[in-house]
Amino acid sequence: MSQPVVIFLNTRRTHLEHGAAIEAAYRQGYGVALIADSVPAGLPERIVSVVHKVDTYDAAAVDAAVDAIAAEHEIAGVVTWSDRDVETVSRIAQRLGLPAPSLPAAKAARNKYLMRQALVDHPEAIPRFARVTEWTELTKAVAEIGYPAVLKPTSASGSKGIFVLHGEDDLRAAFDELIRYTRPExxxxxxxxxxxxxxxxxxxxxxxxxxxxxxGGEIHIAGVTDKETSEPFRLEVAHTFPSSLPESTLDAVRKLTATVVRALGLDECTFHLECMVSPVGTAKLVEIAARVGGDFITSHLVGLATGVPFAENVIRVATGTAPVLGDSRLYSGVRKIMAVEAGVFEGVDGLADALGVPGVRHAIIERAVGAKVQLPPADYMSCTIGAVLAVGDSAEAVRATLATAVHAVTARISG
Structure with a gap:
């Protein structure tokens, strides 16, 4: 057979992200066999030697693609880069005898209700919660939980559909919008x-x-990331790595991580855990995903700060090898370029100025010229125009660099 391959089930949305993953596989001695709904342009053909464009929600179509790959190549591992394919990865790995979380663990990592159910014996680790599918269930649940509260889908990612409820007046609109939104159509x-x-x-x-x-049952933490979000929909707008939390608080975050990983039974996978740290230093789970973090955190920030590309460890773990971690001797960060109005994206001004700010390493525009831009709750993704990545010798320096660079960029949006 030819060079062993790692199956990639879909890719991250930008060339900066999926390029880092593809190159990491190659550095580890593997080709890439891509199974995806859409195939990005410009893939390196000597590395991505096999491509199957299929509906990856169609289990039979995915299985047929896997079988075709297995007939021609040794398959060393299977990975995904987003939540939607986590369960499919576990199903494929189970069929082929490859490393991946068990199907029950993958399912729990894909559903925030099942995730919290797995932790009911650890009430200190999770917020009070209730599953909601009907209006009467919501009114009963908030009467017990109290205000303020948060209402969101049990699945999805990328801060899609998060509503903060401050009182009864917020309930109906939030519920109706989420019922409209959380449909496969x-x-x-x-x-x-x-x-x-x-x-x-x-x-x-x-x-x-x-x-x-x-x-192999051992938890390896590459680091903790500090996050900034926007109001009122809690969109993630910036990240800094490593965290500036004090060591005692970081210890609480690490203990929470161990509790969650073991309660869900996760093993043989990458994870991205999100948590809230209270003013007194306690940590509670928001969610955990059995895949890489997005927003360039794991494609770039960890590697820029530690010198060890995170994606290389993703490939190591997916192929049955323990990760090799680095030390965070630098700081890195990302800040998004966000639309402030809806309309049609016409382009950006000031990108050269942003790239000229000392410390900036990358700037990327994610929207295509002519694309429709909407603001939440109409849409949760198209308001992100692009992002700037930077490196520095302190978290404060990185944040200042990013603020200067993003301020230099103006998105042109016509009504």
Missing amino acids: VDKVFTDNANELIVEEFLVGTEHSVEGFVS
Whole structure:
């Protein structure tokens, strides 16, 4: 047979992200066999030697593609880069005898209600919560949980559909919007749990994520990321790595991570855990995903700060090898270029000025000229125009660099 391959089930949305993953596989000695709904242009053909364009929500079509790959290549591992394919990866790995989480663990990592159910014996680790599919369930649940509260889908990612409820006047509009939105006709990610929501207590504090791996039952934490979000829909707009939290608080975050990973039974995978840290330093789970973090955190920020590309460890773990971690001797960060109005994207001004700011490493525009731009709650993704990535010798320096660079960029949007 030819060079062993790792199956990629879909890719990240930008060339900066999926390019880092493809190159990492090649550096580890593997080719890439891509199974995807859409195939990005310009893939390196000597690395991505096999491409199957199929509907990856169609299990039979995915299985046929896997069988075709297996007939021609040794398959060393299978990975995905987004939530939607986590369960499919586990199903493929189970068929082929490859490393991946068990199917029950993958399912729990895809559903915020099942995730919290797995942790009911650890009430200190999770907010009070209730599953909601009907209006009467919501009114009963918030009467018990109290205000403020958060209402969101049990699946999806990328801060899609998060509503903060401050009182009874917020309930109906939030519920109706989420019932409209959480349907497979709107987004296929809701195929298996349409109109399933979760309401939970509102957690006060700062938001963070934990980037890491589980290999052979051992948890490896690459680091903790500090997060900034926008109001009122809690869109993630900036990240800094590593965290500036004090060591005692980082220890609480690491203990939470161990509790969650073990309660869900995750193993042989990458994980991205999101949590809230209270003003007194306690940490509670927001969610955990059995895949890489997005927003360039794991494609770039971890590697820029530590010198060890995170994606190389993703490939190591997916092929049955323990990760090799680096030390965070630098700081890195990303800040998004966000639309402030809806309309049609016409381009940006000031990109050269942004790239000229000392410390900036990358700038990327994600929207195509002519694309429709909407603001939440009409849409949760198209308002992100692009992003700037930077490196520095302190978190403060990185944040200042990013603020200067993003301020230099103006998105042109016509009404």
